[in-house]
Amino acid sequence: MPKPDxxxxxxxxxxxxxxxxxxxxxxxxxxxGDAVGMLSGSLYHHFPSKDAMVTEIINGYLDDLQAxxxxxxxxxxxxxxxxxxxxxxxxxxxxxxxxxxxxxxNEYNYLRTIPALSNLxxxxxxxxxxxIDTLEEGAARGIFRPDIDAPVCxxxxxxxxxxxxxxxxxxxxxxxxxxxxxxxxxxxxGLELNPAPFTVDGATTRAASV
Amino acid sequence: MPKPDxxxxxxxxxxxxxxxxxxxxxxxxxxxGDAVGMLSGSLYHHFPSKDAMVTEIINGYLDDLQAxxxxxxxxxxxxxxxxxxxxxxxxxxxxxxxxxxxxxxNEYNYLRTIPALSNLxxxxxxxxxxxIDTLEEGAARGIFRPDIDAPVCxxxxxxxxxxxxxxxxxxxxxxxxxxxxxxxxxxxxGLELNPAPFTVDGATTRAASV
DNA sequence: GTCTATAACCGGATAGAC
DNA sequence: GTCTATCCGGTTATAGAC
Numbered sequence: 001m002p003k004p005d006x007x008x009x010x011x012x013x014x015x016x017x018x019x020x021x022x023x024x025x026x027x028x029x030x031x032x033g034d035a036v037g038m039l040s041g042s043l044y045h046h047f048p049s050k051d052a053m054v055t056e057i058i059n060g061y062l063d064d065l066q067a068x069x070x071x072x073x074x075x076x077x078x079x080x081x082x083x084x085x086x087x088x089x090x091x092x093x094x095x096x097x098x099x100x101x102x103x104x105x106n107e108y109n110y111l112r113t114i115p116a117l118s119n120l121x122x123x124x125x126x127x128x129x130x131x132i133d134t135l136e137e138g139a140a141r142g143i144f145r146p147d148i149d150a151p152v153c154x155x156x157x158x159x160x161x162x163x164x165x166x167x168x169x170x171x172x173x174x175x176x177x178x179x180x181x182x183x184x185x186x187x188x189x190g191l192e193l194n195p196a197p198f199t200v201d202g203a204t205t206r207a208a209s210v
Numbered sequence: 211m212p213k214p215d216x217x218x219x220x221x222x223x224x225x226x227x228x229x230x231x232x233x234x235x236x237x238x239x240x241x242x243g244d245a246v247g248m249l250s251g252s253l254y255h256h257f258p259s260k261d262a263m264v265t266e267i268i269n270g271y272l273d274d275l276q277a278x279x280x281x282x283x284x285x286x287x288x289x290x291x292x293x294x295x296x297x298x299x300x301x302x303x304x305x306x307x308x309x310x311x312x313x314x315x316n317e318y319n320y321l322r323t324i325p326a327l328s329n330l331x332x333x334x335x336x337x338x339x340x341x342i343d344t345l346e347e348g349a350a351r352g353i354f355r356p357d358i359d360a361p362v363c364x365x366x367x368x369x370x371x372x373x374x375x376x377x378x379x380x381x382x383x384x385x386x387x388x389x390x391x392x393x394x395x396x397x398x399x400g401l402e403l404n405p406a407p408f409t410v411d412g413a414t415t416r417a418a419s420v
Numbered sequence: 421g422t423c424t425a426t427a428a429c430c431g432g433a434t435a436g437a438c
Numbered sequence: 439g440t441c442t443a444t445c446c447g448g449t450t451a452t453a454g455a456c
Contacts, residue, residue: 007439021319026235029432042440044433071420080402084417106316109231135401144401152384152392153401159373160366167365174362182362185413190400191345191354191363192290193408203395206291207298210281217421239450252422254451423456430449437442 061100079138271310289348
């Protein structure tokens with residue numbers, strides 16, 4: 001919840017910070033009241049329950065993210081550019097509301113139990129498909145390696161991006177363009193300076209056994 | 211906690227599953243008692259508090275992980291092999307005790323507040339350094355790209371690996387060697403089949419603006 | 421080693437005054 | 439729109455019987 005301009009948004013903003021820092025169920029309505037300067041009972045004038053606050057925070061976050069992905073899809077970019085734009089927009093959404101992102105990542109299991117968030121699984125699937133479609137198209141067109149497992153690759157990429165919301169002052173101490181550049185280069189060309197030429201059966205691990 | 215062989219380990223095992231699935235603070239001692247077939251009061255014969263259970267679960271997990279990394283360090287491998295071995299051993303530790311891994315990832319902030327776990331920050335730093343040292347050595351020796359930001363790269367790699375503990379039946383439906391291979395290939399050579407030859411200033415993003 | 425019973429407390433939520 | 443006062447159920451933890 002960026003830039004609260006009224007009492008209600010201020011409550012959501014403070015609640016976000018507490019939920020992200022301590023978890024939803026260990027944050028008490030009394031703490032939320034303290035943070036915003038009112039007594040817990042007064043919160044119930046603005047929201048019917050604690051879970052209603054959570055619901056608004058998460059819906060706002062997902063609305064923004066899905067709107068970004070819809071704009072990316074509308075550009076009809078080639079796979080490389082599309083993937084890099086998804087990375088960029090994902091980092092931007094993390095920067096816009098890191099607390100909401102963190103809550104979504106940390107407490108997905110709990111969020112699924114909130115009746116008002118029953119569409120969560122569907123929304124998660126839509127987000128996932130934006131990535132998987134791009135990866136699969138790139139592999140099919142010979143732009144990405146043909147041996148990639150698109151769903152698994154997406155999860156590695158997603159796992160890399162979303163938890164940056166937890167990083168100490170993410171996107172502030174480390175400027176967001178630096179993160180975007182590191183992430184993009186890492187996933188596009190990898191760590192090795194001069195990898196051996198790609199062959200279909202070449203993807204084996206060189207790990208030693210301990 | 212794999213393979214409980216006594217009542218005490220059984221309690222830890224069931225508690226692990228509940229903490230991982232619902233979070234620590236929303237898991238009640240009554241639920242733990244139910245899961246193990248005793249009343250909540252009886253748990254206190256085995257453990258002085260709920261946090262004491264958490265402490266043992268986390269210490270066991272970190273003991274295993276750090277022992278693995280120590281064995282890797284003792285092999286004195288070259289950067290590529292060392293990094294790939296760290297990846298492999300990390301996946302093995304996730305597979306050995308996914309619940310503990312999940313708790314550690316999900317509730318790091320809360321764990322830090324448990325007095326008996328006051329060394330958590332130090333241990334996290336040691337784990338991190340195993341990776342960063344490898345990345346920096348590889349970059350210095352011209353084996354990895356010279357432009358990598360080692361701490362940031364580590365966090366992307368770690369972020370990719372640890373949350374696999376949360377994946378539906380991680381390491382079961384998807385065999386662990388498949389995950390290791392995908393992860394290793396992804397980070398070593400990236401997604402692109404034929405990336406442009408590396409130049410120092412070439413690491414720019416091709417993302418479109420939405 | 422487990423059970424019963426209970427202490428002492430804290431949680432979300434409500435009702436009505438101002 | 440906020441405060442006071444309170445309800446009630448759930449929470450960890452304890453004490454002592456078996």
